[in-house]
Amino acid sequence: DADVTQTPRNRITKTGKRIMLECSQTKGHDRMYWYRQDPGLGLQLIYYSFDVKDINKGEISDGYSVSRQAQAKFSLSLESAIPNQTALYFCATIHRGNTIYFGEGSWLTVV
Amino acid sequence: AQKVTQAQTEISVVEKEDVTLDCVYETRDTTYYLFWYKQPPSGELVFLIRRNSFDEQNEISGRYSWNFQKSTSSFNFTITASQVVDSAVYFCALSGRIPRGTGRRALTFGSGTRLQVQP
Numbered sequence: 001d002a003d004v005t006q007t008p009r010n011r012i013t014k015t016g017k018r019i020m021l022e023c024s025q026t027k028g029h030d031r032m033y034w035y036r037q038d039p040g041l042g043l044q045l046i047y048y049s050f051d052v053k054d055i056n057k058g059e060i061s062d063g064y065s066v067s068r069q070a071q072a073k074f075s076l077s078l079e080s081a082i083p084n085q086t087a088l089y090f091c092a093t094i095h096r097g098n099t100i101y102f103g104e105g106s107w108l109t110v111v
Numbered sequence: 112a113q114k115v116t117q118a119q120t121e122i123s124v125v126e127k128e129d130v131t132l133d134c135v136y137e138t139r140d141t142t143y144y145l146f147w148y149k150q151p152p153s154g155e156l157v158f159l160i161r162r163n164s165f166d167e168q169n170e171i172s173g174r175y176s177w178n179f180q181k182s183t184s185s186f187n188f189t190i191t192a193s194q195v196v197d198s199a200v201y202f203c204a205l206s207g208r209i210p211r212g213t214g215r216r217a218l219t220f221g222s223g224t225r226l227q228v229q230p
Contacts, residue, residue: 031215035218035220040222042223043220045219048217050215099161100206102155102156104154105154105155105156107154
């Protein structure tokens with residue numbers, strides 16, 4: 001099984017719809033992150049969480065919300081999706097020794 | 112704030128040529144980590160290397176080598192005798208504290224360099 005699992009892997013949704021991307025990890029790490037990658041660009045930090053009760057905004061949090069349901073689960077929601085949120089989304093966990101585990105990515109298209 | 116710059120947007124080489132991908136970073140932290148990732152067309156991120164800011168030794172792994180120079184804030188990546196399978200987007204990333212001094216870290220990525228190796 002993968003260390004970090006993202007679902008769904010691919011999703012096409014309509015403008016204005018709510019969508020949730022889920023991330024779960026088996027590493028027992030306390031730190032979890034959501035990144036977004038636009039075509040031809042690097043990854044930008046959306047939200048990060050260092051504990052179930054410790055959630056922080058990243059560089060591009062507008063239009064997104066997150067939920068840390070448990071240490072192993074960190075979900076990203078788009079309350080009302082818009083086309084410029086079409087991107088590849090990555091979840092990551094980081095061990096205190098700075099070993100970083102990425103999920104395989106979730107391709108989201110908003111039409 | 113920290114920043115990673117990959118000035119080369121796209122590089123095209125012919126198979127067996129050597130190629131160097133540049134990475135320049137900015138940070139005020141004294142302790143940080145530098146990474147290189149490969150992103151093939153399928154989209155996943157493949158970890159290549161992690162380098163601690165206190166370790167300036169260059170590293171070689173097969174056809175891959177990395178040149179870390181703290182004096183110029185650079186962490187360049189060289190592929191020797193490139194192959195078609197090396198075609199991908201390569202990202203340089205910096206792990207630094209957010210906000211500074213709290214011990215919390217996140218990765219800051221460069222915009223990536225797309226490498227195309229022609230047969």
